[in-house]
Amino acid sequence: SSGINAEYGTEGRELCSVSSNGSLSLHPLQLQTAPLRYSHPCELTACCATSDNTVVAGSLEGEVMSMDTRNLSQPIVSFKRSNFSVSHIASDPANPRSVWCSQRDGECYLYDTTVPEPYPALSLSGGDCEPILGLAVSERTVLSSAKDRVIRRYKVA
Numbered sequence: 727s728s729g730i731n732a733e734y735g736t737e738g739r740e741l742c743s744v745s746s747n748g749s750l751s752l753h754p755l756q757l758q759t760a761p762l763r764y765s766h767p768c769e770l771t772a773c774c775a776t777s778d779n780t781v782v783a784g785s786l787e788g789e790v791m792s793m794d795t796r797n798l799s800q801p802i803v804s805f806k807r808s809n810f811s812v813s814h815i816a817s818d819p820a821n822p823r824s825v826w827c828s829q830r831d832g833e834c835y836l837y838d839t840t841v842p843e844p845y846p847a848l849s850l851s852g853g854d855c856e857p858i859l860g861l862a863v864s865e866r867t868v869l870s871s872a873k874d875r876v877i878r879r880y881k882v883a
Contacts, residue, residue: 739755740752740753740754740755740775740781740795741753741755741775742773742774742775742781743773744770744771744772744773744783745769745770746769746770747769748765748766748767748768748769748770749763749764749765749766749770750763750764750765750766750770750773750781750783750798751763752764752775752795752798762795762798763798764783764793764798764799766783766785766791768785768786768787768789769785769786770783770784770785770786771785771786771811771812771813772784772812772813772814772815772827774815774816774817774825775795776817776822776824776825776839777817777822777823778822778823778839778840779794779795780792780793780794780795780802780823781793781795781798782815782825782827782837782839783815784811784812784813784815784827784829785811785812786811786812787806788806788807788808788809788810788811788812788829789804789805789806789812790804790805790806790807790827791804791805792804792839803839803842807829807833807835807846808829808831808833810829810830810831810833810857811829811830812827812828812829812830813828813829813830813857813858813859814826814827814828814858814860814861815827815828816861816862816863818836818863819863819864819865820865820866820882821838823838823839823840824836824837824838824839824847825837825839826861826863826868828858829858830857830858831855831857832851832852832855832856832857832858832872833849833851833852833855833858834849834850834851834858834861834868834870834880835847835848835850836848836849836850836882848882850868850878850880850882851870851878855872856872856873856874856876857872858870858871858872859871859872859873866881866882866883867879867880867881
């Protein structure tokens with residue numbers, strides 16, 4: 727080891743991953759730091775870490791859960807809007823404590839992790855739409871791609 731710290735801008739940053747065996751791993755991006763782990767009884771399909779010690783994960787069975795990164799033993803909030811799997815979770819650049827969630831029934835909504843009642847702050851599409859396969863978020867724009875091969879662009883205030 728040369729003794730040179732090759733890290734830049736990694737302090738306080740984390741990489742979140744989920745797997746089909748129901749495990750969520752939170753990897754702090756600092757050298758020699760062990761990942762934090764959470765086990766869920768069903769397959770986890772999406773996750774996103776926010777900037778306020780919160781990680782949000784979604785399951786194959788449609789469950790969305792918020793967890794404190796300092797204690798992954800159990801979710802702080804858990805809710806289910808439908809039985810369709812959560813396909814994507816993306817952070818909202820305009821509000822670092824909120825995430826955009828999409829589900830395979832076509833639903834796309836904004837979830838505020840600071841609110842104890844898990845109701846969407848904003849819903850862009852409902853369960854009667856094509857399954858959402860991709861989700862991208864920038865400042866005030868949400869893009870979703872669906873099974874019908876249409877990319878939808880939403881401007882949010």
